[in-house]
Amino acid sequence: DIQMTQSPTSLSASVGDRVTITCRASQSISRDLNWYQQKPGKAPKFLIFAASSLQSGVPSRFSGSGSGTDFTLTISSLQPEDSATYYCQQSYSIPLTFGGGTKVEIK
């Protein structure tokens, strides 16, 4: 199974800050990496697919990059509504696996 490791597990940043979350795969997954945002009490929301493609309707302050084993999710200018937990997920092979999540809080 492919293990997905996210870092940090949590972070606190101010409105307007640039925020970067890292996701590392235990083996190469090409660009088969997706990102989700989950707010408390809500289902996850699909943000980014294929490492860097923005899902329709997602604000352009969100971006993704990476390939192989190392990936990043960047929020260019953090907004209050971005307070949430973010998960990466590999779609390279079964079983599909998620990272442990990164909780983003607003200072």
Place this chain on the structure above:
Amino acid sequence: EVQLVESGGGLVQPGGSLRLSCAASGFTFSTYDMHWVRQVTGKGLEWVSAIGTLGDTYYPGSVKGRFTISRESAKNSLYLQMNRLTAGDTALYYCARGTTVTPGRAGPGDDAFDLWGQGTMVTVSS
């Protein structure tokens, strides 16, 4: 409205069984892979099962042989039959629509999850 609505969760004793349902609406259900993903309260997401458009099924080792995913396109419905339940299966179970995100590839193993239900809670306890 495009949506997924889960039902069937509840309290069940260890060793018992439960069947979850997911009603899809607003899209052509038969043309999408479908998945179940679970989340223990306060913890991360775990993929539980998938079914392709042709009825091919996939499971992680943690549930293989105990859980069975199925679909009924005439009713736009997805199901998860869960047997031999343990406390470790206690979680919120989400139904999710799969979308192929890699050009030139197709199948549940290539899916991201672009639509989620609100979840149904399963509690395994005596």
